[in-house]
Amino acid sequence: MTRHRLEVWGDPIEHSRSPALHTAAYRALGLDWQYGRRRVSAESFSGELGALDETWRGLSLTMPLKDAAFAATSSRDRHAELTGAVNTMLLGSEPQGFNTDVGGIIDALAENGxxxxxxxxxxxxxxxxxxxxxxxxxxxxxxxxxxxxxxxxxxxxxxxxxxxxxxxxxxxxxxxxxxxxxxxxxxxxxxxxxxxxxxxxxxxxxxxxxxxxxxxxxxxxxxxxxxRVVSGSEMLLHQAVRQVRVFLHSDPLHPLDDEARVRDEMRSAYVGD
CATH class of the missing domain: 3.40.50.720 (NAD(P)-binding Rossmann-like Domain)
Known part of the structure; x- marks a missing residue:
């Protein structure tokens, strides 16, 4: 069974731009993956996570779930370990946790000189x-x-x-x-x-x-x-690129194929959302 389902979870979540960003990325990559959003509280996180079946590939986590996601993962990257926060889960028998916010900040700053x-x-x-x-x-x-x-x-x-x-x-x-x-x-x-x-x-x-x-x-x-003034939308974009890398390659540092084009498609979707 192919793992093709992804979502962003948080509370509140209605404002999230992640579905637009990720949907654009998978379309650009030629992948028929589904990415949605779900309102999940800290109290309901464990139950919601336990109910997912093998069609689920991963989750993006926003507040107030980053601590709970940290606790729910079997292994974590260095950024997650340092911060105690997981905003990306790669699902499977042993869920992996990542913090792509750190890299998103670094990439956003670099792009703006x-x-x-x-x-x-x-x-x-x-x-x-x-x-x-x-x-x-x-x-x-x-x-x-x-x-x-x-x-x-x-x-x-x-x-x-x-x-x-x-x-x-x-x-x-x-x-x-x-x-x-x-x-x-x-x-x-x-x-x-x-x-x-x-x-x-x-x-x-x-x-x-x-x-x-x-x-x-x-x-x-x-x-x-x-x-200079830089908006957090730049961090949102770049951390999402790193999340897509995780969902494809299990590694936030592994570049996507034709990544510049994929990133441009994501940016266009965000601006037009």
């Missing part, structure tokens, strides 16, 4: 902040400021920085900070900061990579000045 930076500011302290921290490390950053509404939530990021050999300083979200080359905002979609806070962050924040992509431009992106 943002590759040479030493000091980074991360806004937020959730699962995506951990992916941003690992991405910053792999891009060569040596110092990271984490600004969080509740700094105590960032203890795990400080510990992760220790593992990565990086200096991580944690402070309040509205605290002033040193000059940095890049700001990565991982705050929830729709977050609106006080105008004075946004202005201060922009003044010393370098380029802005805003993980959120709806609504766009975000309030923070609108307030940014002096540096």
């Amino acid at each position: 943002i590759e040479d930076f030493a000091a980074v500011r991360i806004l937020g302290a959730g699962a995506t902040a951990a992916s941003a921290l690992v991405a910053a490390s792999e891009c060569g950053a040596s110092r990271v400021e984490v600004h969080a509404r509740r700094p105590e939530r960032a203890e795990g990021l400080w510990a992760l920085g220790e593992r990565l050999g990086m200096r991580v300083d944690v402070t309040e979200l509205d605290a002033s900070g040193a000059l940095v080359d890049l700001t990565i905002a991982t705050l929830p979609s729709g977050t609106v900061l006080d105008a004075s806070v946004s202005a201060a962050l922009a003044e010393s924040g370098g380029d802005l990579f805003e993980v959120a992509y709806e609504p766009w431009p975000s309030a923070l992106a609108d307030a940014w000045h002096g540096g």
